[in-house]
Amino acid sequence: MSTSPDVPAKSVRTRGMAVSLVALVIASSLVAGCVTTSQIRKRADDVQTLMGDQRESMYNCAPVELAQAETFAEIARHEGSMGRSLAADKAMKEAERTAELAYQNSREAKCLNDADADNIPDRKDRCPNQAEDIDEFEDSDGCPDPDNDADGTLDETDLCRNEAGPTYNKGCPVVDTDGDGLSDMEDNCPKENGPVGNRGCPIVDTDKDGVQDSQDRCPYQQGLLSNQGCPLTDTDGDTVPDNEDKCPSEAGPVSNRGCPWGDTDGDGLLDPDDKCPMDPGPRENMGCEYKRIQITEKKIELREKVFFKSGKAEIKRESWALLDEVALAMKDHPEIRVDIEGHTDDVGNDKSNLRLSQARADAVKKYLIGRGVEGARMRAIGYGEDRPIDDNSTPEGQAINRRVEFVITSR
Amino acid sequence: MVKKGLWILSLSVLLLSGCSPLHATRSISRAQKALAAAEAVGARDKCPYEFKAAEMNLEYARSREGVSEFEAAFTFADVSFKLAEKARLKSAFVADGEKARLDAEDIE
Numbered sequence: 001m002s003t004s005p006d007v008p009a010k011s012v013r014t015r016g017m018a019v020s021l022v023a024l025v026i027a028s029s030l031v032a033g034c035v036t037t038s039q040i041r042k043r044a045d046d047v048q049t050l051m052g053d054q055r056e057s058m059y060n061c062a063p064v065e066l067a068q069a070e071t072f073a074e075i076a077r078h079e080g081s082m083g084r085s086l087a088a089d090k091a092m093k094e095a096e097r098t099a100e101l102a103y104q105n106s107r108e109a110k111c112l113n114d115a116d117a118d119n120i121p122d123r124k125d126r127c128p129n130q131a132e133d134i135d136e137f138e139d140s141d142g143c144p145d146p147d148n149d150a151d152g153t154l155d156e157t158d159l160c161r162n163e164a165g166p167t168y169n170k171g172c173p174v175v176d177t178d179g180d181g182l183s184d185m186e187d188n189c190p191k192e193n194g195p196v197g198n199r200g201c202p203i204v205d206t207d208k209d210g211v212q213d214s215q216d217r218c219p220y221q222q223g224l225l226s227n228q229g230c231p232l233t234d235t236d237g238d239t240v241p242d243n244e245d246k247c248p249s250e251a252g253p254v255s256n257r258g259c260p261w262g263d264t265d266g267d268g269l270l271d272p273d274d275k276c277p278m279d280p281g282p283r284e285n286m287g288c289e290y291k292r293i294q295i296t297e298k299k300i301e302l303r304e305k306v307f308f309k310s311g312k313a314e315i316k317r318e319s320w321a322l323l324d325e326v327a328l329a330m331k332d333h334p335e336i337r338v339d340i341e342g343h344t345d346d347v348g349n350d351k352s353n354l355r356l357s358q359a360r361a362d363a364v365k366k367y368l369i370g371r372g373v374e375g376a377r378m379r380a381i382g383y384g385e386d387r388p389i390d391d392n393s394t395p396e397g398q399a400i401n402r403r404v405e406f407v408i409t410s411r
Numbered sequence: 412m413v414k415k416g417l418w419i420l421s422l423s424v425l426l427l428s429g430c431s432p433l434h435a436t437r438s439i440s441r442a443q444k445a446l447a448a449a450e451a452v453g454a455r456d457k458c459p460y461e462f463k464a465a466e467m468n469l470e471y472a473r474s475r476e477g478v479s480e481f482e483a484a485f486t487f488a489d490v491s492f493k494l495a496e497k498a499r500l501k502s503a504f505v506a507d508g509e510k511a512r513l514d515a516e517d518i519e
Binding site (some may be wrong): 059063064066067068070071072074075078082 | 458459460461462463464467468471480483487
């Protein structure tokens with residue numbers, strides 16, 4: 001537009017401003033129209049989104065407002081598509097207002113048809129009277145799944161809810177990583193192959209004593225199975241191990257369970273060697289005190305005489321106890337061999353004395369055999385009057401010379 | 412001759428399409444009748460959502476017809492008709508306790 005020189009300056013300015021204003025309005029309208037149209041689409045989408053989750057509740061509790069909101073939104077879209085921004089905006093505002101109203105009027109739980117209150121509307125709920133168990137397994141169908149993997153183990157006790165497995169394995173699939181026949185859950189060594197009897201662990205026996213390390217209290221020392229793989233100790237060195245030794249710190253024979261023998265009667269002979277452990281006695285008599293005899297180095301000394309019937313080889317009853325004790329001593333000392341010597345005085349015939357002394361020695365031997373002494377250990381010898389030990393001229397001397405002696409020939 | 416033929420063809424296409432005033436008017440009339448039938452069986456109270464939506468769509472269809480937007484008039488009137496029919500059918504079943512079932516089928 002040009003200005004003619006004859007037009008007053010004020011009029012020209014006014015006309016220029018009017019043109020600028022019109023141009024601005026046109027430009028604003030165009031710009032506003034474009035922006036509003038795209039905004040309308042977005043706002044309509046927003047309304048639809050807002051109602052999306054709540055639509056069923058709105059349908060039940062605010063149906064008129066819902067109908068209004070949706071229809072106004074459609075009208076707004078249409079107006080917008082026709083380029084009528086103002087009409088679209090007006091319709092959109094109504095859509096938003098009524099949508100908000102519908103929302104406010106349908107917030108109560110009763111607006112949602114949900115008999116089992118599992119937040120899944122009955123129309124979508126395949127089990128409208130059974131609440132869904134929310135456990136990230138088919139949670140949208142409205143039906144509870146008490147055994148997700150249908151393995152027979154209920155979810156509440158199933159350690160692997162979504163993986164089928166036998167009940168004995170707590171509902172988990174049986175996995176045997178090391179392939180030893182034991183499932184990993186039962187396998188103490190799930191990554192190492194080992195026999196079932198060893199709970200799936202390989203048998204390791206470092207000290208090679210036959211007791212595997214897992215049961216060996218002394219895995220680096222050879223020992224006995226009975227002692228949990230540890231060697232037996234023998235503190236007193238008596239060959240009886242401490243665990244069997246009744247006296248582990250005192251040496252003693254195995255027969256006395258590792259304890260030393262005692263000497264109950266204090267006669268210097270240990271009880272097992274003492275024939276009379278309760279009564280003291282000389283070692284020669286094996287700890288027993290013989291009353292009628294004494295064993296010396298060369299003889300079994302008699303403290304009494306052996307009496308025979310006069311002129312005969314028949315032992316008198318009063319001497320039986322003496323000979324019984326001799327028999328006992330012979331049995332106590334089986335190593336002893338003796339000569340049984342018969343002696344007489346010099347009264348009478350030499351030959352008859354000799355015969356009598358032999359007969360009496362034989363009688364004593366026979367008696368001792370009768371008391372259990374082996375005959376081979378004894379030799380009966382009659383010496384007659386040849387070996388007197390006293391004076392035959394007196395009756396006392398003659399009595400002493402009539403005697404029986406037990407001479408030890410070997411021991 | 413050719414010019415006359417083209418003119419007739421164009422007029423035919425216009426009259427047969429939804430853009431024609433004839434179709435729009437017919438569609439509005441059909442929706443109007445359906446709405447009246449729905450109201451007669453108590454759809455305003457029994458199926459308020461469908462009834463209200465049908466009512467509004469019909470009203471807008473009329474307004475579009477008034478400004479010669481026949482295609483929009485046809486479209487909105489058609490929506491109105493379908494909603495009115497739904498409202499009428501549902502209202503007829505309400506007494507039989509079937510509303511819930513129909514709701515479930517139709518609400519999506």
